[in-house]
Amino acid sequence: MWIEIILSAIAIMAVLYILFPWVVKLILRKEFLRLANKSSGVCLTFDDGPDPVFTPKVLDILAKFNARATFFPIGKNVERYPALMKRIIEEGHELGEHGYDHKHPWLTGPYGTWMDVWKGGRQLAAYAKNGAVNLFRPPYGKLNLVSMLYIYRKKKTTVFWNLDPKDYRLSSENMLIPNIQNHITNGTVILFHDGRCNLAKGGRDATLRALAMVLESARNKGLEPVTIKELYLIK
Ligand SMILES: [Zn+2]
Numbered sequence: 001m002w003i004e005i006i007l008s009a010i011a012i013m014a015v016l017y018i019l020f021p022w023v024v025k026l027i028l029r030k031e032f033l034r035l036a037n038k039s040s041g042v043c044l045t046f047d048d049g050p051d052p053v054f055t056p057k058v059l060d061i062l063a064k065f066n067a068r069a070t071f072f073p074i075g076k077n078v079e080r081y082p083a084l085m086k087r088i089i090e091e092g093h094e095l096g097e098h099g100y101d102h103k104h105p106w107l108t109g110p111y112g113t114w115m116d117v118w119k120g121g122r123q124l125a126a127y128a129k130n131g132a133v134n135l136f137r138p139p140y141g142k143l144n145l146v147s148m149l150y151i152y153r154k155k156k157t158t159v160f161w162n163l164d165p166k167d168y169r170l171s172s173e174n175m176l177i178p179n180i181q182n183h184i185t186n187g188t189v190i191l192f193h194d195g196r197c198n199l200a201k202g203g204r205d206a207t208l209r210a211l212a213m214v215l216e217s218a219r220n221k222g223l224e225p226v227t228i229k230e231l232y233l234i235k
Helices: 002-038 054-064 075-080 082-090 110-125 145-153 205-220 228-232
Strands: 042-047 070-072 189-193
Touching: 002 145, 002 228, 042 054, 042 205, 042 228, 054 082, 054 205, 075 082, 075 110, 110 145, 189 205
Parallel strands: 042 070, 042 189
Antiparallel strands: none
16 A cells, blocks of 8 residues: 555656656757758757867867857856856856756756756756856756756747767767768757767867767858857847
C-alpha cells in the first residue's frame, strides 16, 4: 500500500518536473527551427566558455572573417575571466545565458536549478549592453519545471541549434563532421564549444579548424554570419 503511494508520488513528480517541460521544450524548439529555416544567414554559437586558451583563438578567427557570433558562457567562467568577457563584448558579439555551473536539469533539484540559472543570469547581466540578456540556452538542451518557469518568468527566448558537430566528444585528431562545409546552408545554427575543454584530448583544436572551414564555406556560398538576435529579428 505505502509502496504504491510512494511510487505514484514519484511518477507524478517525474511527469511534472521532467516530462511536461520536455514537451514544452519540443514546442519551443520547433518554433526556433521554424524561424532559423527562414533566415538567410548562418548562425555561429559557442557554449560553456570563456576559456583562457581557446576563446581568444575563436575570437581571432571570427575577427579575421569579420564575423559576429553568439556566446553562451557559463557563469562561473564569466566570474573567473572578466577580461575575456570584455573582449567578447568589445568585438561586437552577442551573449546568452547558459547557467552558472552547467548543471544537468534532469539530475538537479528545484533549489539547485533555480540557483544555477539565476546566478548564471546575474553574472552575465553585468555585460549586457541594454539591460538584461534575454537569450537562454538550456544546459544539455534540456529543461525541468524550474528552468522552464525561469524562462517564462524572466521572458527569455530559448535558443537551440540545428547542426551539432559534437565537438565536446572528439579529440583534435578527428574532424567534427566529415566535410562539415557541405552542411552549411541558410538557416544553419551551429553548436560549437569554446569551454569545458579536455586538454588531454587536444582541447578545442578540432573546433578551431572546423570554425575556419565553416566561415570559409559561408563566404563562398554568399551566406552572412548572423547572431541569434539577428536571426530572430529581435533587438
Ligand atoms: Zn553547455
